[in-house]
Amino acid sequence: MKKSLVYVSLTCLITGFVWSQDTRPTIAILDFEGQGISVQEVQTLTERMRSEIGSTNAVRLIERKAIESIMAEQGLAQSGCVSDECAAEVGQLLGVQFMISGTIGKLGDTFTIDVKMFSVETGATERSVNASHEGDIAGLLTEMQILAWEIVGLQAPQRLRLKRGGAQDKPTVAILDFEGRGISLMEAQTLTDRFTTAMSGTKRVQMVERGVMSEVLEEQGMTGSECSSQECAAEVGAMLGVEFMVNGAIGKLGEAYTIDIKMFSVATGAAENMQSVTYEGKVEGMIVEIEILAWTILGLDPPKDLIKKRRKYAGDVADEGGGGINISLPLLGGLALLAGGAYVLLQPEAPSPLPEPPALPE
Numbered sequence: 527m528k529k530s531l532v533y534v535s536l537t538c539l540i541t542g543f544v545w546s547q548d549t550r551p552t553i554a555i556l557d558f559e560g561q562g563i564s565v566q567e568v569q570t571l572t573e574r575m576r577s578e579i580g581s582t583n584a585v586r587l588i589e590r591k592a593i594e595s596i597m598a599e600q601g602l603a604q605s606g607c608v609s610d611e612c613a614a615e616v617g618q619l620l621g622v623q624f625m626i627s628g629t630i631g632k633l634g635d636t637f638t639i640d641v642k643m644f645s646v647e648t649g650a651t652e653r654s655v656n657a658s659h660e661g662d663i664a665g666l667l668t669e670m671q672i673l674a675w676e677i678v679g680l681q682a683p684q685r686l687r688l689k690r691g692g693a694q695d696k697p698t699v700a701i702l703d704f705e706g707r708g709i710s711l712m713e714a715q716t717l718t719d720r721f722t723t724a725m726s727g728t729k730r731v732q733m734v735e736r737g738v739m740s741e742v743l744e745e746q747g748m749t750g751s752e753c754s755s756q757e758c759a760a761e762v763g764a765m766l767g768v769e770f771m772v773n774g775a776i777g778k779l780g781e782a783y784t785i786d787i788k789m790f791s792v793a794t795g796a797a798e799n800m801q802s803v804t805y806e807g808k809v810e811g812m813i814v815e816i817e818i819l820a821w822t823i824l825g826l827d828p829p830k831d832l833i834k835k836r837r838k839y840a841g842d843v844a845d846e847g848g849g850g851i852n853i854s855l856p857l858l859g860g861l862a863l864l865a866g867g868a869y870v871l872l873q874p875e876a877p878s879p880l881p882e883p884p885a886l887p888e
Contacts, residue, residue, distance in 0.1 A: 551624055555588075556627045563663065618646055642654045655673050701718065706776055719736075721774075734766055774786055785805065788800045
C-alpha cells in the first residue's frame with residue numbers, strides 16, 4: 527500500500543513539474559457505469575474513449591494506472607465509484623481540474639451512451655454529450671471515439687463521422703473535373719464521372735450534382751477543366767456551401783498513367799486525404815482503379831467485388847498505397863466511348879467485354 531502511495535505521489539510530482547508550462551486542462555476519466563452490458567465491455571469502451579481523448583491533444587489526461595492506485599488507497603474499484611461525489615473526491619486526490627464519467631446502457635436493440643465532464647472544484651457540469659446506436663455493440667467503439675472529441679468541445683474528425691455513416695453526419699462533397707495531362711478532355715471528364723458515381727455509391731457522402739456545379743462555374747465564366755487550382759476549387763466550394771472539395775489530375779507518362787486525387791476542407795484548406803495510383807493496362811482496369819479511389823479517398827475499404835476486378839485486370843498485382851499496377855497496354859483513345867455506359871458499368875454485374883481501343887497517336 528505504501529509503495530502505491532509513493533508511486534502516486536511521485537507521479538503527481540513529476541507530472542506537475544512537466545505540466546507547469548502547459549495550460550491545457552487536466553482531466554481524469556473513470557470507468558463508465560454499465561447497464562445491461564458486461565463489466566469487460568464497459569472497460570473496453572471506456573479505454574477507447576481514453577485513447578481518443580489523448581489523440582485530441584486538447585487536454586492533459588491522467589493515466590489509468592494512477593487512477594487505479596488512488597482508488598486502491600481508498601478501498602474502491604472504479605466500477606464502484608459512480609456518484610459525482612466519489613468522482614470529485616478522486617479528482618481532488620489526483621489534482622485534476624475536471625473529471626469525466628458516464629453510463630453505457632442497452633434498451634431493447636438500442637445502446638445508449640451518456641457522458642459528463644464536470645469541475646472538481648465546483649461540481650458544476652462543464653459539458654455533457656450523448657449518443658444512441660442500433661446494431662452490434664462493436665459500433666459503440668466509433669461512438670466512443672466521436673464522443674471523446676465532443677466532450678472536450680471539438681468536432682469529431684471526418685474519418686470518424688464517415689465511419690459512423692449516419693445520414694445526419696454525411697458531409698457534403700463536390701468534385702471538379704479532373705485535369706487531363708496527356709489524355710483528352712473527354713477522357714478526363716469520363717473518368718471524373720465514373721469517380722463521382724462510385725463515390726455516391728459509397729452512401730457516405732452527399733454529392734453536389736454536376737449540373738449545379740456547372741451553373742456555379744458558368745457564373746464565374748469558367749469550366750470545370752479551367753478550375754484546377756486548389757484556390758479556385760475552394761472558392762467554388764464556398765459558393766456551393768459544401769464542406770469538402772475533390773480535385774485531381776490524370777496524366778500519361780510513357781506507357782504509364784497516373785491518377786492523383788485530393789480531398790480538402792473548404793473552410794480551412796487542409797487536405798483531408800490524398801491518393802495516388804500509377805497504372806498500366808486495359809481500359810476496364812483504369813475504370814476499376816478510379817472506382818477504388820472513390821472509396822479510399824474517403825478512408826473506406828473498397829468492396830470486395832472491386833478488389834476482385836482489380837486482380838482480374840492486374841494479374842493479382844494490386845496497388846495498396848499508390849505503388850502502381852503493371853500490365854502493359856496503352857490506355858485509350860476510345861475511353862470517351864465509355865461515357866454513355868458509365869452508370870451501367872458501375873452496377874454489381876460484370877461489364878460486357880469491350881472492343882480493344884485504338885492506340886493514342888505518338
